Amino acid sequence: MLKFLRRNFAGYAFLSPWLVGFFLLAIGPILASLYLSFTKYNVVRPPQWIGLEHYFYMFEFDDRFKKALQVTFTFVVISVPLKLIFALGVAMALDKGIRAIGWYRALFYLPSILGGSIAVAILWRQLFNYEGVVNSVLSLIGIQGPYWLADPDYALWTLIVLAVWQFGSPMLIFLAGLRAIPQDLYEAAEIDAAGPVKKFFAITVPLLAPVIFFNLVLQMIEAFKSFSGAFIISGGSGAPLDSLLFFTVYLYNEAFSFLRMGYASALAWVLLLIIALFTIVAFWTSKYWVHYENERG
Amino acid sequence: MNKLNRRHFLGASGSVLALAAMGRPAFAQNTQIRHFWWGNPERDKRTFAVIDIYNEKTPGVTVVGETLGFADYFTKLTTQIAGGNMPDVIQQGYGVLFEYIANGAVVPLDEYIGNSLDISKIDQSAIDAGTVDGKFYALSIGANSHMAMYNTRMFEEAGVVPGETFDPYAYTYDELAEFAATIKDATGVPGTDDNTADYQNFSDFVVQKGAMLYNEDGSYGPTQEIVEEYWSTWEKIRNAGGTPPAQETAGLAGVSELSQMGVVTGNTAMTYLWSNQLVGVQSLMEDKLGVATYPNTPDMVPGSVIQPSQFVCLTRDSSDPEAATAYMSAFVNDLEMTKVLGLERGIPSQSEVRAALQPDLTEVEALSVEYFDKIQGSTAALPPPPPSGSNEVEQTFERLAVAVLLEQRSIPEVASDFLRQANAILRRA
Numbered sequence: 085m086l087k088f089l090r091r092n093f094a095g096y097a098f099l100s101p102w103l104v105g106f107f108l109l110a111i112g113p114i115l116a117s118l119y120l121s122f123t124k125y126n127v128v129r130p131p132q133w134i135g136l137e138h139y140f141y142m143f144e145f146d147d148r149f150k151k152a153l154q155v156t157f158t159f160v161v162i163s164v165p166l167k168l169i170f171a172l173g174v175a176m177a178l179d180k181g182i183r184a185i186g187w188y189r190a191l192f193y194l195p196s197i198l199g200g201s202i203a204v205a206i207l208w209r210q211l212f213n214y215e216g217v218v219n220s221v222l223s224l225i226g227i228q229g230p231y232w233l234a235d236p237d238y239a240l241w242t243l244i245v246l247a248v249w250q251f252g253s254p255m256l257i258f259l260a261g262l263r264a265i266p267q268d269l270y271e272a273a274e275i276d277a278a279g280p281v282k283k284f285f286a287i288t289v290p291l292l293a294p295v296i297f298f299n300l301v302l303q304m305i306e307a308f309k310s311f312s313g314a315f316i317i318s319g320g321s322g323a324p325l326d327s328l329l330f331f332t333v334y335l336y337n338e339a340f341s342f343l344r345m346g347y348a349s350a351l352a353w354v355l356l357l358i359i360a361l362f363t364i365v366a367f368w369t370s371k372y373w374v375h376y377e378n379e380r381g
Numbered sequence: 382m383n384k385l386n387r388r389h390f391l392g393a394s395g396s397v398l399a400l401a402a403m404g405r406p407a408f409a410q411n412t413q414i415r416h417f418w419w420g421n422p423e424r425d426k427r428t429f430a431v432i433d434i435y436n437e438k439t440p441g442v443t444v445v446g447e448t449l450g451f452a453d454y455f456t457k458l459t460t461q462i463a464g465g466n467m468p469d470v471i472q473q474g475y476g477v478l479f480e481y482i483a484n485g486a487v488v489p490l491d492e493y494i495g496n497s498l499d500i501s502k503i504d505q506s507a508i509d510a511g512t513v514d515g516k517f518y519a520l521s522i523g524a525n526s527h528m529a530m531y532n533t534r535m536f537e538e539a540g541v542v543p544g545e546t547f548d549p550y551a552y553t554y555d556e557l558a559e560f561a562a563t564i565k566d567a568t569g570v571p572g573t574d575d576n577t578a579d580y581q582n583f584s585d586f587v588v589q590k591g592a593m594l595y596n597e598d599g600s601y602g603p604t605q606e607i608v609e610e611y612w613s614t615w616e617k618i619r620n621a622g623g624t625p626p627a628q629e630t631a632g633l634a635g636v637s638e639l640s641q642m643g644v645v646t647g648n649t650a651m652t653y654l655w656s657n658q659l660v661g662v663q664s665l666m667e668d669k670l671g672v673a674t675y676p677n678t679p680d681m682v683p684g685s686v687i688q689p690s691q692f693v694c695l696t697r698d699s700s701d702p703e704a705a706t707a708y709m710s711a712f713v714n715d716l717e718m719t720k721v722l723g724l725e726r727g728i729p730s731q732s733e734v735r736a737a738l739q740p741d742l743t744e745v746e747a748l749s750v751e752y753f754d755k756i757q758g759s760t761a762a763l764p765p766p767p768p769s770g771s772n773e774v775e776q777t778f779e780r781l782a783v784a785v786l787l788e789q790r791s792i793p794e795v796a797s798d799f800l801r802q803a804n805a806i807l808r809r810a
Binding site for chain 2: 129236322325
């Protein structure tokens with residue numbers, strides 16, 4: 085042990101800022117929240133152990149918990165595929181060797197930089213307001229737009245559009261993946277008289293599968309954790325009629341509006357398990373559709 | 382003597398930087414008092430001015446003001462409680478104060494009375510309102526009541542004359558339905574906000590119906606019939622045509638910023654708020670405001686109460702309670718400071734301060750005072766403080782009322798759903 089330390093001391097010393105941050109600011113709070121999820125804790129009074137009670141309550145009685153799951157699943161299932169399709173489409177368009185491509189890449193990536201910010205969420209709220217830009221444009225072509233944000237049937241769609249608009253980072257990854265596909269495969273296909281659709285499904289998709297998979301997992305996790313847009317646009321409460329009650333918004337409300345830190349911690353752990361479950365399922369199915377070049381067999 | 386904690390360190394290094402910038406050394410030992418309130422632009426301007434006056438008068442003590450909108454105020458306070466760094470002096474309202482007392486975040490003031498804290502000229506009713514279990518916790522800044530504020534220009538244009546067309550201190554929901562529609566026809570602007578999702582109006586209505594919001598045992602007071610009747614009353618007003626489209630109202634459910642209120646945005650001619658907000662609302666408007674009570678049923682049972690608008694309280698995290706309570710004392714007693722505050726937080730509860738303000742009230746402040754004179758004797762008794770969980774019941778009401786507005790479910794259905802959830806919340810709290 086001592087020898088090990090002496091030999092690697094310098095390495096760990098250089099690592100220490102990261103290690104300290106990891107244990108103090110990541111692992112520590114994570115374990116603390118696991119403990120708190122078994123307690124009743126309102127911040128002001130010390131936590132009080134109640135075992136699994138929060139978890140039972142959640143699944144048995146909590147209607148808003150179920151509503152939050154439903155909203156979040158809907159959001160993930162619709163926004164992630166749309167975003168990936170959009171990102172792939174733009175990446176393929178940019179892959180054609182246009183002039184000043186660097187500018188376009190930067191331009192398309194811009195929304196992703198701005199995306200998570202509060203400013204964009206507020207801007208979005210203005211755009212989709214009843215008297216906002218979107219409805220003004222619609223009225224030019226004779227359509228009276230709905231109350232996007234006040235109508236439970238439309239509110240979630242404004243957030244899905246916001247999510248899809250931030251397609252920048254999957255697009256960049258797709259672009260890199262497309263560049264890695266050998267051009268001679270396309271040339272060979274062309275000699276065999278394959279059309280663009282055939283080339284896309286027979287060459288691009290299979291060779292891009294690892295990249296698609298990577299983007300899928302990443303974007304899925306991101307979508308489950310999505311918070312700031314829903315928080316700002318719904319005024320912090322998930323309104324109207326809980327149609328924007330993302331899981332994270334509900335968690336935030338329980339923790340900071342109603343001071344149920346213990347229950348909110350339990351919710352956070354359930355979210356973690358759900359994300360883990362979905363990721364595992366994604367990895368498991370990937371055996372059947374993702375093939376790596378260096379794979380044997 | 383002085384332990385170096387993070388706040389001191391940051392404060393000290395900050396001032397060192399500031400002094401370095403000014404190129405002038407100073408060595409005065411300074412006590413810092415943090416004062417945190419929720420506000421609006423008008424209140425913030427006045428409160429910072431008052432802090433400047435106090436700092437000028439009191440060498441060795443520096444009061445630092447912090448402010449946020451109402452919606453975020455309690456969230457920030459919560460995180461500060463968790464972090465053990467609450468400001469020394471915080472603002473509280475009658476509704477939530479008692480949860481903070483029960484939790485020990487707000488501490489009693491009894492030991493400072495007569496020393497650093499002078500309450501000798503504060504109204505007894507205000508002292509009673511801040512007293513729990515025989516201990517005095519909360520210093521009332523002013524008295525408050527529910528108040529409807531209307532745009533006098535629009536009312537005039539429509540020929541709706543207070544005192545003739547309706548009695549601003551005793552008008553019914555039916556009369557409201559009628560003149561609101563008249564205003565809409567004449568000006569194109571809906572005559573009134575739609576209060577379907579407004580808990581303040583609902584709480585008035587409950588008392589007007591002879592019930593209480595919370596029973597003696599802390600259980601929820603309103604019955605299925607009362608909730609249903611409240612929502613159908615507003616449905617009738619809506620159907621008469623004098624309110625904004627239901628979806629527009631739904632989009633504003635639970636919104637508390639004054640700048641979003643119908644009378645301020647010009648989307649309606651009348652909005653229902655607290656009387657102390659009159660000064661703040663008028664400062665956001667060009668047209669002159671008129672005032673009225675909330676509407677009532679034909680029986681005219683009083684539904685509104687007069688209660689402290691806000692309190693200043695001492696927190697358990699205060700590092701120098703003596704200096705903090707001295708500042709609180711000046712905040713309600715000092716004539717120079719209270720003159721700047723005016724009536725923005727309600728009618729002051731200190732008799733000398735009231736008398737000193739009287740001669741040079743602004744027009745809108747005089748209106749406030751007149752309103753209070755008029756409603757004396759026709760208000761309801763102050764109910765016991767609401768139980769914990771009441772804040773969540775209120776938010777549940779606002780959320781479910783949207784289903785009524787959008788006609789997603791029938792009124793009886795939503796009403797029973799609301800009562801079921803309200804009772805579950807109170808049981809759980």
